[in-house]
Amino acid sequence: MAQESPTSRLTITVAVMLAVVMQVLDLTIVNVALTYMRGSLHANSDQITWVLTSYMVANVIILPLTGLLVERYGQRNIMLWSVVGFVISSVLCGQSHSLLEIVLWRFLQGIFGASLAPVGQTIMLGAYPSNKRGQAMAILGMGIMLGPILGPTLGGYLTDTLSWRWVFYVNIPFGILAFLLMQTIPDGGKSSTPRPVDWTGFALMALGLGSLQGVLSLGDQDNWFSSRTIIILTIGAVLGMIFFVWRSLSVKYPVVDLRLLKDRNLSIGSMGIGIFGLALFGTMVILPIMLETLMHYEAFTAGLVMAPQGIGAMLAMMLAGRLLGRGVNPRNIVLVGVIFGAVGTYFTTLYSLDISMAWLIWPSFIRGIGFGLVTIPLFTLAFSTLKKSQQAEGSGIFNLMRTLGGSIGIAIVSTVASQETQVGWNQMGGFINPFNPAFHHYLAAAGMTQNPTTWQVLGNVVLYSQANMRGMLDAFVLVFYGFLVMIPLIIFLKKPPPDSAPPTHLSE
Structure with a gap:
């Protein structure tokens, strides 16, 4: 072009x-x-x-x-x-x-x-x-x-x-x-x-991916495999994807050429962007819930508190673009970005209901820098070893994994937060009983007596808030480990050839 x-x-x-x-x-x-x-x-x-x-x-x-x-x-x-x-x-x-x-x-x-x-x-x-x-x-x-x-x-x-x-x-x-x-x-x-269009392959892909997305979107609210709908969708996803892979590898012109995943950089890069999607969208799901539900921020205020993450990401992307233009190894940029993302997320695992707004803002900014440093160099690495004629298919696979990673991240993070909230409720609720001396000290300090209103206050305020906060923190821990998992993946990526450049035309 x-x-x-x-x-x-x-x-x-x-x-x-x-x-x-x-x-x-x-x-x-x-x-x-x-x-x-x-x-x-x-x-x-x-x-x-x-x-x-x-x-x-x-x-x-x-x-x-x-x-x-x-x-x-x-x-x-x-x-x-x-x-x-x-x-x-x-x-x-x-x-x-x-x-x-x-x-x-x-x-x-x-x-x-x-x-x-x-x-x-x-x-x-x-x-x-x-x-x-x-x-x-x-x-x-x-x-x-x-x-x-x-x-x-x-x-x-x-x-x-x-x-x-x-x-x-x-x-x-x-x-x-x-x-x-x-x-x-x-x-x-x-x-x-x-x-030519392989309509059979397209139908199998639609069945597999559509059913998988349905499982991920509805699983948590339907209590996963206790729901007949989720079981049916899971069977459809498994059968659809198995036959889709078989079809794609056995016909000359498949809907999606899965043979491209033999390229190490594309396959590992696609896995990496999927985990990145988990970290990004998982964070974007639980953070506003925590701010609005537990910390009682208004929706507009919560958005402003989350904005530094986007600012950090934009600044980091501009920096990453300049570094790539000067020939810096994109693998090194991605590794630095993963470290920033992990550090920013680690601080969120230490949150409590009493933190100030500053403790919400600067870890988000650090995490945003990580997001920005990962995105562009990872794309460059994923496509650096593909031929130009293969890059259209590679783009579809790469972006599909980003979208699926986000869906999987939302489903897993929501499930962890929900399940761990219930675990926290059960464990902390055991300490609220008339035979616990600390319970009586708490009532005395709060000027409360044992009556039905007291039990309601303790259940709705103390247990609800603290148990939900525990579920959120466990979800942040999952995102933190997601960043760590990316490190060995990045190490296995091949360094781009000296004369390589990002694709100029995805279907030449």
């Missing part, structure tokens, strides 16, 4: 950033509005989670098809159709008056939004010269990181001041501006002889 002039490059950058931020923002902005949507759409707490699940299911099904779609229709057409479809389905979501309607439109939203990040990534890299591609990825990475950071705050503000429908309508101006600017994007990636 010919390099663009600085003016055209700026236009392309803004267009891609708008589209990517719009899509990533929608992963988290809806969460804070679920309670309001539940009442308006006459759904219970279990049913309303399908608003999230349907979107994620569509994403994981379409992501691996990115390379095939680009081959058939070209990069610009995919971006334009995706933006138009995403905005239209967003409007339909905002107009929904029943649970069935919004689940359907959210599924379509997930279908149209899935290709925006990987194709936008390709366009950005193609528009920049080789010595500035690290900076290009840093810019795009900042957009991807903005979604989880701004989503809860912006969603809470729109829901409180307008209505839950505006968490969808907010996509309209982003989408219109992105569509207009994308007219300047040069088309590329389209093949004169695209591969």
